Amino acid sequence: MEQLRIMSVFGTRPEAIKMAPLVKELAGRAEIASLCCVTAQHREMLDSVLEVFDLKPDWDLDIMTPQQTLSTITSKCLLGMDEAVDKLRPDMILVHGDTSTTFAGALSAFYHKVPVGHVEAGLRTYDKYSPYPEEMNRKLVTAIADLYFCPTENNRENLRREGVTEGVFVTGNTVIDALHTTVRPGCRFSTEILNALPYDSKKILLVTCHRRENYGQPMEDIMAALAHIARSHDGVELVYPVHLSPVVQACAKKHLGDIPNVHLIPPLAADEMHNLMARCFLVLTDSGGLQEEAPALGKPVLVLRRETERPEAVAAGTAKLAGVAYADIVSMAHQLITDPAAYAAMAHAVNPYGDGLACRRIADAILWHFGRGPRPGDFTA
Numbered sequence: 001m002e003q004l005r006i007m008s009v010f011g012t013r014p015e016a017i018k019m020a021p022l023v024k025e026l027a028g029r030a031e032i033a034s035l036c037c038v039t040a041q042h043r044e045m046l047d048s049v050l051e052v053f054d055l056k057p058d059w060d061l062d063i064m065t066p067q068q069t070l071s072t073i074t075s076k077c078l079l080g081m082d083e084a085v086d087k088l089r090p091d092m093i094l095v096h097g098d099t100s101t102t103f104a105g106a107l108s109a110f111y112h113k114v115p116v117g118h119v120e121a122g123l124r125t126y127d128k129y130s131p132y133p134e135e136m137n138r139k140l141v142t143a144i145a146d147l148y149f150c151p152t153e154n155n156r157e158n159l160r161r162e163g164v165t166e167g168v169f170v171t172g173n174t175v176i177d178a179l180h181t182t183v184r185p186g187c188r189f190s191t192e193i194l195n196a197l198p199y200d201s202k203k204i205l206l207v208t209c210h211r212r213e214n215y216g217q218p219m220e221d222i223m224a225a226l227a228h229i230a231r232s233h234d235g236v237e238l239v240y241p242v243h244l245s246p247v248v249q250a251c252a253k254k255h256l257g258d259i260p261n262v263h264l265i266p267p268l269a270a271d272e273m274h275n276l277m278a279r280c281f282l283v284l285t286d287s288g289g290l291q292e293e294a295p296a297l298g299k300p301v302l303v304l305r306r307e308t309e310r311p312e313a314v315a316a317g318t319a320k321l322a323g324v325a326y327a328d329i330v331s332m333a334h335q336l337i338t339d340p341a342a343y344a345a346m347a348h349a350v351n352p353y354g355d356g357l358a359c360r361r362i363a364d365a366i367l368w369h370f371g372r373g374p375r376p377g378d379f380t381a
């Protein structure tokens, strides 16, 4: 029997980290030819992930430009995908999550009448503009997809409420599979500042922030709050690998550029980021991926957003929605830094997002779809 040609499409850092273990799992199946098409919506941040996971794309659209708009990303992906699909002739296209690459990848698959598998399906805030444009991207991909790989039962329930019940699997999130390959005790960092940090005597706060809906006043307030937290607590060192978006870079430098216990550093390679998270005290972030990784590593998370499509860690007590208001962020961080009981109540490892076997379930589900294997069982937290 001929091999199934399964093409994974991704373009940003988080998609790459979460698709890398799946591309490899598919490559390990005799029934499957695992193909990889990158849009390079992110260039440097994507290439770093490809290097960490030793992935060689079969096709590279190389679309990134500085200050790119949503329209340019989507249209360049869509145009570039035509040739990739024609040349690579996939039997199924896999997209991940909710970026512009995800939406354009799914739409292109539809235009070519190729079935779509949606990895990380069923996340919702039910707020069209938050996160923006991700909430709409994932809803549009739901309309196009044929197979839905939900990380959690809650995600499946979201799809069920929208009438989507066929081809739905609860697999766990592939980010946990990735985490299992990257975290190693005693890891040395390539950034010397990180090797020199006083992990035992000071509290390391790990920060990231990049969401488009936070651009402007919310991001100004977040960064000002972070500056206040660092200035008012001698015992903390704040480490912030700053996203390469020029908007984020400018805002971070303006508020945090000149504070002795704040370390603004370039984006970290995924393995180093995961190992830094494993050694830090607290995570403050608006990132989706970090909200999933930190609970698995037993690290409390303050979510720098008004809502989250990842309520599982909040329910488990290891994440709290801090919002985007200066006073709220300052007071919630202050409590965790100064009150050991409040900290202990949040700092316990939970795995609502996966058990490290998501990629195996997704590969099995794809084979089941094509009549080449049994239906896999669901992930239960």
Ligand code: UD1
Binding pocket: 012, 013, 014, 041, 042, 043, 044, 045, 046, 065, 066, 067, 068, 069, 070, 073, 098, 099, 100, 101, 132, 133, 134, 210, 211, 212, 243, 244, 245, 246
């Ligand atoms: C994108 C996704 C967002 C995801 C985030 C992960 C969309 C609309 N947004 O947002 O869902 O959470 O990625 O980080 O799909 N840049 C570089 N080099 C890089 C990467 C980015 O220079 O390697 C700069 C470029 O100037 C680029 C800008 O960052 O124009 C913004 O990148 P873009 O992909 O448009 O948006 P993100 O905010 O990264």
Ligand code: UDP
Binding pocket: 013, 014, 017, 175, 208, 210, 241, 242, 266, 267, 268, 269, 270, 271, 273, 274, 286, 287, 288, 289, 290, 293
């Ligand atoms: N990450 C990384 N280096 C960094 C910051 C984040 O490797 O400097 C990883 C992080 O561990 C997670 C993913 O990137 O796996 C999250 O990406 P991002 O926050 O850019 O996007 P989101 O998850 O919000 O879509």
